[in-house]
Amino acid sequence: MAGSKGSGAETRIGAITRRAAGDESSGVRSAPPLSVYVHLPWCIRKCPYCDFNSHAVLGNSHAVLGNSHAVLGDALPERRYLDALRADLEAALPQVWGRPVQTIFIGGGTPSLFSPESIDELLTMLRTLLPVVPGAEITMEANPGTFEAARFRAFAQAGVTRLSIGVQSFDDEALRRIGRVHDAAQARRAIETAAGHFDTWNLDLMYALPGQSLDALRTDLREALAFAPPHLSYYHLTLEANTAFALHPPVLPDEDAASEMQSVIEDETRRAGLQHYEISAYARTHRRCAHNLNYWQFGDYLGLGAGAHGKLSFHDRIVREARVRNPREYQRAALGESSEGPIASSHAVPARELPFEFMLNALRLTDGVPASWFVERTGLSLLAIAGPVARAVQRGLLDPDPTVFRPTPLGARFLNDLQQMFLPE
Numbered sequence: 001m002a003g004s005k006g007s008g009a010e011t012r013i014g015a016i017t018r019r020a021a022g023d024e025s026s027g028v029r030s031a032p033p034l035s036v037y038v039h040l041p042w043c044i045r046k047c048p049y050c051d052f053n054s055h056a057v058l059g060n061s062h063a064v065l066g067n068s069h070a071v072l073g074d075a076l077p078e079r080r081y082l083d084a085l086r087a088d089l090e091a092a093l094p095q096v097w098g099r100p101v102q103t104i105f106i107g108g109g110t111p112s113l114f115s116p117e118s119i120d121e122l123l124t125m126l127r128t129l130l131p132v133v134p135g136a137e138i139t140m141e142a143n144p145g146t147f148e149a150a151r152f153r154a155f156a157q158a159g160v161t162r163l164s165i166g167v168q169s170f171d172d173e174a175l176r177r178i179g180r181v182h183d184a185a186q187a188r189r190a191i192e193t194a195a196g197h198f199d200t201w202n203l204d205l206m207y208a209l210p211g212q213s214l215d216a217l218r219t220d221l222r223e224a225l226a227f228a229p230p231h232l233s234y235y236h237l238t239l240e241a242n243t244a245f246a247l248h249p250p251v252l253p254d255e256d257a258a259s260e261m262q263s264v265i266e267d268e269t270r271r272a273g274l275q276h277y278e279i280s281a282y283a284r285t286h287r288r289c290a291h292n293l294n295y296w297q298f299g300d301y302l303g304l305g306a307g308a309h310g311k312l313s314f315h316d317r318i319v320r321e322a323r324v325r326n327p328r329e330y331q332r333a334a335l336g337e338s339s340e341g342p343i344a345s346s347h348a349v350p351a352r353e354l355p356f357e358f359m360l361n362a363l364r365l366t367d368g369v370p371a372s373w374f375v376e377r378t379g380l381s382l383l384a385i386a387g388p389v390a391r392a393v394q395r396g397l398l399d400p401d402p403t404v405f406r407p408t409p410l411g412a413r414f415l416n417d418l419q420q421m422f423l424p425e
C-alpha cells in the first residue's frame with residue numbers, strides 16, 4: 001500500500017533533493033499499490049489506426065469476419081501462450097514477493113478471442129501464484145465482433161468482474177471507415193449481454209472519426225448513454241506512426257470540430273450522471289476503473305505477456321521494464337527456447353525524470369492527486385518540483401492548493417503544456 005510521511009523524513013528529503021538534480025535513480029520507502037497487466041496480443045485483423053502490439057491472427061483477410069471462432073481457436077496458440085505466461089510470472093515472482101495484487105487487467109489485442117477455459121486457467125494461475133486481494137477488480141477487454149453470449153457469461157464465471165467492450169461507434173459506416181470487424185447491431189447485442197452478466201462494464205468509444213459530423217457524434221453519444229453505462233472511455237482518434245492510416249490518412253474533423261465534439265461529450269455525459277474523472281474517462285459513482293487509476297496515481301504494475309510494460313518500486317530505485325514484443329519470440333524466450341529471457345528492457349528511472357513521469361499521469365485526473373503522493377511514490381522531495389509548480393500556478397494551469405496537484409480547467413484544456421513544464425531541464 002501507499003507509504004506515508006513519517007519521522008526521519010527531513011534527513012531523507014535533503015538527500016533526495018540533492019539526487020534529484022542528477023541522473024541517479026530514486027527509491028521509495030514503501031511500495032505503492034500493485035496491479036497486474038496481462039497482454040493477449042491477437043486480433044481478428046489489424047485496425048488501420050491501431051498502434052498497439054496486436055497481431056492479425058489469420059493475416060488481414062476480410063474473409064474471416066463473423067463468428068469463425070472454431071477457425072480462430074485453431075489458429076491461436078492458447079496452450080503455448082498460457083505456458084509462456086506462467087513461466088514469465090514464475091520468473092518475475094521475486095520482484096513482487098508478498099505484495100497484494102489490487103487489480104488485474106487482461107488487455108490486448110482482443111482477449112475475448114481466448115476461450116473462457118483459457119481465461120479461467122489464467123486467472124486461477126494468477127490467484128495461485130499471487131496474493132490477489134478479495135474482491136479485486138478484474139477487467140477483460142472484449143470486442144463485439146467476437147461476441148457470443150455464452151462466452152461473456154463464461155468469462156464472468158471464470159472470475160472477470162468488469163468487461164470493457166470495444167464498441168467505438170454505433171454508426172455502421174463509421175465502423176467500416178475505421179476498419180472494425182463488427183457492426184452496430186453486434187455492438188448493441190454485446191452491450192445488452194454484458195450488462196446482464198457483469199455488475200460493471202465499460203464502453204470504449206472514439207470521436208473525431210473520418211467524415212464524422214457533430215450531429216453524427218451526438219447520435220452516437222445518445223445511443224451509448226441510452227445503455228446507462230457505468231463507465232465510458234471516449235478517445236479522440238489520432239493518426240499514429242506505423243499504422244495504415246499514417247500511410248493513407250483519411251480526412252478527419254479539424255481541431256475546432258474535434259474540440260466542439262469534446263465539449264458535447266462532456267456536457268451530455270454530465271447530464272447523464274457520469275463524472276469526467278480523467279481526460280478520456282467518465283464514470284458513475286464507485287464505477288471508476290481502479291486499475292487505470294493505479295496507473296495514473298503512479299502505482300506499480302507487473303506487465304506479463306508479449307510487449308507488456310511494467311513499473312515496479314524498490315527501496316533504492318523505480319524500474320520500468322518491457323517484455324519481448326513479438327508474440328512468437330516472447331513465447332520462445334519465456335519458455336527457455338532462446339538464449340534471451342522474456343524481458344527485452346529494464347532500467348531504473350533516473351531521479352531527474354521522475355517529476356515528469358509522475359505529473360504525466362497524475363495531471364490526467366480531474367481531481368489530481370494529493371501532493372504527499374509525489375514524495376511517497378517517487379522518493380523525491382517536493383522541493384524537486386517547487387519551480388515548475390509555482391510557474392504552473394502562476395499561469396493558471398495548476399490549482400494553488402498546496403496539498404494537491406490538480407489541473408485547473410485551463411490546465412486540463414492545455415494539458416500537454418502543463419505536463420511539459422515538468423520535463424527535466
Ligand code: SF4
Binds near residue numbers: 047109143166
Ligand atoms: S481490435 Fe483493438 S487492439 Fe485489435 S487491432 Fe483493432 S484497435 Fe488494435
